[in-house]
Amino acid sequence: MSNVVVVGGGPAGIRAACMLAAHRLRPVLLDEARNVGGQGYRAPSPGLRLDMDALMGGEAAKYHALQAAFASIRDQIEYRPGTLVWAIEGKTLHVATDEGSSTVSFDALILATGAMDRIMPLPGWTLPGVFALGGAQVSLKDQGCFIGRRVAFCGSSPLLNLAALQYRKLGADVVAVCDTTPLGAKVRAAPQLAAAPRTMMRGISYLTSLMRAGTPMLHGVTLLRIEGKSRVEAIIVRDCRGRERRFACDAVALGYGLKPEAQLAELAGAEMRFDATSRLWLPKIDADGRAGRSLYLAGDSVVIGGADAAEASGELAARAVLSDLGIVHARSVARGLRRRVFRLRRFQRALARAFVWPANRVKDLSDDVALCRCENVSVGEIRRAMDQALGPIEVNRVKAITRCGMGRCQGRVCGPALQELVASHAGIPIEAAGRLRVQAPVKPIPLSVARTLAE
Amino acid sequence: MTRLIADVAVLGGGLIGSWTAYFLARRGKRVVLIEKGVVGAQSSGTNFGNLRLQGRFPGQYPLSLRAQDLWERLEDLIGDSCEFDATGHLYCAFDEAERDKIDHYAEVSESYGIRIEHLDRAQLKRRFPWLGRKVIAATYSARDATANPRLVTPAVARVAKSLGVTVVEHCAVREVRKSGDTFHVDTDTDLQVECGHVVNAAGAWALEFAERFGETAPLFPAGPPQFVTEPFPYFITPSVQTVDGSVIARQIPRGNVILAGYPRTAADPILNRAPVPPVKTLAAMECLAEVVPALRSCHVIRVWSGIEGYLPDMLPVIGQSETTPGLIHAFGFCGHGFQIGPGVGLCLSEIIVDGHTETPLSPFAIGRFQQEIEVSDKFKREFDAVRKTP
Ligand SMILES: Cc1cc2nc3c(=O)[nH]c(=O)nc-3n(C[C@H](O)[C@H](O)[C@H](O)COP(=O)(O)OP(=O)(O)OC[C@H]3O[C@@H](n4cnc5c(N)ncnc54)[C@H](O)[C@@H]3O)c2cc1C
Ligand SMILES: Cc1cc2nc3c(=O)[nH]c(=O)nc-3n(C[C@H](O)[C@H](O)[C@H](O)COP(=O)(O)OP(=O)(O)OC[C@H]3O[C@@H](n4cnc5c(N)ncnc54)[C@H](O)[C@@H]3O)c2cc1C
Numbered sequence: 001m002s003n004v005v006v007v008g009g010g011p012a013g014i015r016a017a018c019m020l021a022a023h024r025l026r027p028v029l030l031d032e033a034r035n036v037g038g039q040g041y042r043a044p045s046p047g048l049r050l051d052m053d054a055l056m057g058g059e060a061a062k063y064h065a066l067q068a069a070f071a072s073i074r075d076q077i078e079y080r081p082g083t084l085v086w087a088i089e090g091k092t093l094h095v096a097t098d099e100g101s102s103t104v105s106f107d108a109l110i111l112a113t114g115a116m117d118r119i120m121p122l123p124g125w126t127l128p129g130v131f132a133l134g135g136a137q138v139s140l141k142d143q144g145c146f147i148g149r150r151v152a153f154c155g156s157s158p159l160l161n162l163a164a165l166q167y168r169k170l171g172a173d174v175v176a177v178c179d180t181t182p183l184g185a186k187v188r189a190a191p192q193l194a195a196a197p198r199t200m201m202r203g204i205s206y207l208t209s210l211m212r213a214g215t216p217m218l219h220g221v222t223l224l225r226i227e228g229k230s231r232v233e234a235i236i237v238r239d240c241r242g243r244e245r246r247f248a249c250d251a252v253a254l255g256y257g258l259k260p261e262a263q264l265a266e267l268a269g270a271e272m273r274f275d276a277t278s279r280l281w282l283p284k285i286d287a288d289g290r291a292g293r294s295l296y297l298a299g300d301s302v303v304i305g306g307a308d309a310a311e312a313s314g315e316l317a318a319r320a321v322l323s324d325l326g327i328v329h330a331r332s333v334a335r336g337l338r339r340r341v342f343r344l345r346r347f348q349r350a351l352a353r354a355f356v357w358p359a360n361r362v363k364d365l366s367d368d369v370a371l372c373r374c375e376n377v378s379v380g381e382i383r384r385a386m387d388q389a390l391g392p393i394e395v396n397r398v399k400a401i402t403r404c405g406m407g408r409c410q411g412r413v414c415g416p417a418l419q420e421l422v423a424s425h426a427g428i429p430i431e432a433a434g435r436l437r438v439q440a441p442v443k444p445i446p447l448s449v450a451r452t453l454a455e
Numbered sequence: 456m457t458r459l460i461a462d463v464a465v466l467g468g469g470l471i472g473s474w475t476a477y478f479l480a481r482r483g484k485r486v487v488l489i490e491k492g493v494v495g496a497q498s499s500g501t502n503f504g505n506l507r508l509q510g511r512f513p514g515q516y517p518l519s520l521r522a523q524d525l526w527e528r529l530e531d532l533i534g535d536s537c538e539f540d541a542t543g544h545l546y547c548a549f550d551e552a553e554r555d556k557i558d559h560y561a562e563v564s565e566s567y568g569i570r571i572e573h574l575d576r577a578q579l580k581r582r583f584p585w586l587g588r589k590v591i592a593a594t595y596s597a598r599d600a601t602a603n604p605r606l607v608t609p610a611v612a613r614v615a616k617s618l619g620v621t622v623v624e625h626c627a628v629r630e631v632r633k634s635g636d637t638f639h640v641d642t643d644t645d646l647q648v649e650c651g652h653v654v655n656a657a658g659a660w661a662l663e664f665a666e667r668f669g670e671t672a673p674l675f676p677a678g679p680p681q682f683v684t685e686p687f688p689y690f691i692t693p694s695v696q697t698v699d700g701s702v703i704a705r706q707i708p709r710g711n712v713i714l715a716g717y718p719r720t721a722a723d724p725i726l727n728r729a730p731v732p733p734v735k736t737l738a739a740m741e742c743l744a745e746v747v748p749a750l751r752s753c754h755v756i757r758v759w760s761g762i763e764g765y766l767p768d769m770l771p772v773i774g775q776s777e778t779t780p781g782l783i784h785a786f787g788f789c790g791h792g793f794q795i796g797p798g799v800g801l802c803l804s805e806i807i808v809d810g811h812t813e814t815p816l817s818p819f820a821i822g823r824f825q826q827e828i829e830v831s832d833k834f835k836r837e838f839d840a841v842r843k844t845p
Contacts, residue, residue: 101737410757447744447755
């Protein structure tokens with residue numbers, strides 16, 4: 001029997017596993033997380049009492065359906081939570097768990113590793129109390145904690161209002177939602193967004209619920225700086241009419257949409273190409289998610305498509321596996337799925353216009369702002385390194401000279417902003433500035449995982 | 456077509472090419488330094504950063520000590536210390552046989568005037584209490600040092616440029632011909648150079664420029680697996696190496712621990728790939744945790760390697776071509792070219808300007824490969840995937 005391995009226990013990975021299990025392939029499902037569901041639909045930790053219906057709101061039905069689907073295949077798959085895939089070599093995955101490191105081999109591999117926040121730095125963003133927007137949600141859903149008592153939600157992302165609302169519902173004080181995209185841009189994107197009317201309506205309902213609750217909702221703001229002595233005390237913004245406004249708070253959730261976690265795909269040999277809409281390098285796939293021999297990609301790890309697209313593309317990738325293994329030939333179903341994935345991902349492209357990544361802001365950052373928070377490398381250090389004779393104009397070389405992107409997160413946080421900074425400072429198109437190359441381990445692993453299991 | 460007339464064309468902007476260009480410029484020569492990518496991005500920029508004196512090939516000590524003297528004056532020479540740090544080097548033995556080995560290395564070092572301390576288990580426990588029990592003895596040399604390889608080569612090339620060297624990046628040398636006393640260097644851009652001397656410092660890619668002139672060496676490309684950890688409180692001051700090569704590690708004051716270890720892995724200079732097999736990373740992590748147990752909980756954040764040229768006797772090729780006057784080779788540094796780099800550059804500049812150098816270089820002559828050569832013991836132990844030599 002063929003050995004099919006799925007990495008990632010979010011909607012994409014679960015739906016892929018369901019499809020494979022339905023054909024009695026007994027897939028292996030590896031997930032770094034301890035609780036199944038992925039970033040959007042994660043089940044709360046055992047012992048944590050969270051009102052998931054309140055938290056999930058209009059998405060509660062989908063959340064329950066996905067968790068139920070997983071429960072129904074639980075004993076038809078080999079599910080291994082708490083398992084980080086840290087390297088890929090040929091047809092072998094190297095995994096790390098609390099017990100140590102081991103290998104998992106595969107005939108076909110589906111990567112559904114999801115996404116993470118995209119961040120544009122601003123003065124004060126390294127103060128304690130500033131969190132990535134997704135991180136603010138994770139701390140709520142995984143640990144039942146707020147990132148602060150009085151929280152400002154800033155940036156531009158469809159998740160901005162959602163996260164603010166989740167915080168409000170569970171009792172946090174949301175001091176402001178500061179969206180950097182002007183309202184006009186959203187209105188202009190509306191015709192395309194109407195391609196997914198339910199999702200658009202949901203977005204509008206988040207907005208109105210927050211407004212009804214009296215939360216200050218600002219559009220088209222410029223985030224000027226985050227202030228505080230030893231931790232966040234306030235965020236200062238310029239509103240769309242040019243007035244400076246100060247919101248006292250003890251935490252800031254910051255995010256500009258998501259970026260695919262494509263490191264494993266790249267290590268597995270997927271070809272990366274530049275995507276002009278998102279201004280990111282994304283793995284190249286065919287309509288079904290094939291990215292190379294025996295390699296399939298699904299969900300937000302390829303291109304941001306949201307949870308519905310993740311479910312559909314996971315199922316689609318599993319179908320591609322089944323058809324490549326000669327197990328199924330139901331082309332008509334695949335065609336329908338393919339259309340659905342295509343439509344949902346196109347919708348996300350429209351979202352990218354309604355929630356704009358502020359590429360131009362990088363030019364205005366003053367020299368003292370930290371770009372790389374792991375290594376504490378400032379914007380000025382990067383500009384100076386580039387300005388000297390024989391200075392670097394490519395991100396990997398900038399990293400080699402300045403250490404930007406060389407720390408614990410390996411540029412997963414500062415990478416997109418670094419690309420923008422290098423391109424703008426060198427006066428070259430962003431695709432010419434390159435992208436940070438990946439190497440194992442895709443996330444840090446302790447020396448102790450290497451023990452030959454004797455201690 | 457851009458035609459440049461120069462005294463010397465240097466092929467390859469690694470550490471060797473950059474130092475050579477620097478010293479030639481200081482002697483008033485017109486130099487063109489040609490690099491297919493950017494300066495210092497290959498072996499010279501990816502190496503471990505050890506400036507180790509202990510345990511070298513005996514015949515290399517005059518060159519090596521000359522180089523160390525230059526390293527110690529780096530800031531005066533190029534206006535930047537590039538994190539040069541006289542960390543000292545601890546050479547560690549796991550058993551009696553290895554202790555004999557380091558004692559023998561120490562004798563050689565001492566005969567060249569290097570001060571070596573012999574430390575037994577009790578002394579080690581006092582001086583370096585973080586060392587694991589597996590280490591039964593060690594020799595310590597205080598003059599051994601480290602520097603940041605990512606910074607050095609670009610810094611040297613930058614100063615060379617300010618001294619008048621024409622530094623050309625993103626330009627690969629395609630063809631070198633000689634007519635009369637003049638070399639013609641053609642590239643894949645519109646640059647063409649005419650010059651009286653050519654220095655072949657093209658690293659793991661250098662062989663074609665030797666073979667074009669009817670001489671060769673059994674060079675093959677490889678690199679050791681390396682990794683770096685997250686920052687950890689700073690406590691490992693010396694560079695630490697085990698005799699079996701399973702651990703070569705150092706900690707920089709900002710806290711990261713860097714590790715290199717054998718066996719090395721074959722690399723691909725055409726596709727520009729230097730793979731690091733995960734099993735080697737795991738093996739090295741385990742070895743490091745044994746040598747420095749306190750690091751057990753420290754996290755590895757990245758692995759990498761580089762593309763270095765190796766030769767079966769584990770000695771580089773340095774010196775004049777034996778077929779073509781005016782052509783000088785310096786390649787195949789077998790994993791120890793960072794330390795001798797400045798010394799090599801200085802010697803080559805002397806050969807070109809003065810016609811000779813005082814530093815003995817005969818063990819490194821390219822002609823040695825015309826006879827059967829003795830395959831080094833290190834060569835047998837320190838590689839796992841030796842490719843068929845060209
Ligand atoms: C922090 C965060 C919070 C979000 N919150 C919401 C929300 O509340 N509502 C919403 O609609 N959308 C949310 N999203 C958007 C979400 O990405 C998509 O809606 C959806 O979850 C995408 O599904 P997926 O299956 O592609 O990936 P995910 O759901 O992200 O699942 C990917 C899984 O892969 C695992 N993984 C990643 N790398 C490895 C590895 N190397 N080894 C092993 N496992 C690995 C992860 O731990 C994760 O469990 C959030 C996104 C992020 C990043
Ligand atoms: C992982 C690793 C760790 C190491 N650790 C140490 C250490 O701790 N201590 C130590 O002393 N040594 C160490 N070394 C060895 C040391 O790095 C090398 O010996 C040294 O850098 C060699 O310098 P180079 O200039 O000859 O080579 P390189 O740096 O490889 O430079 C050669 C240059 O030539 C260029 N080139 C090639 N072909 C052409 C062409 N046709 N036209 C134009 N340009 C061309 C290349 O692009 C390259 O930049 C290590 C090596 C590796 C790989």
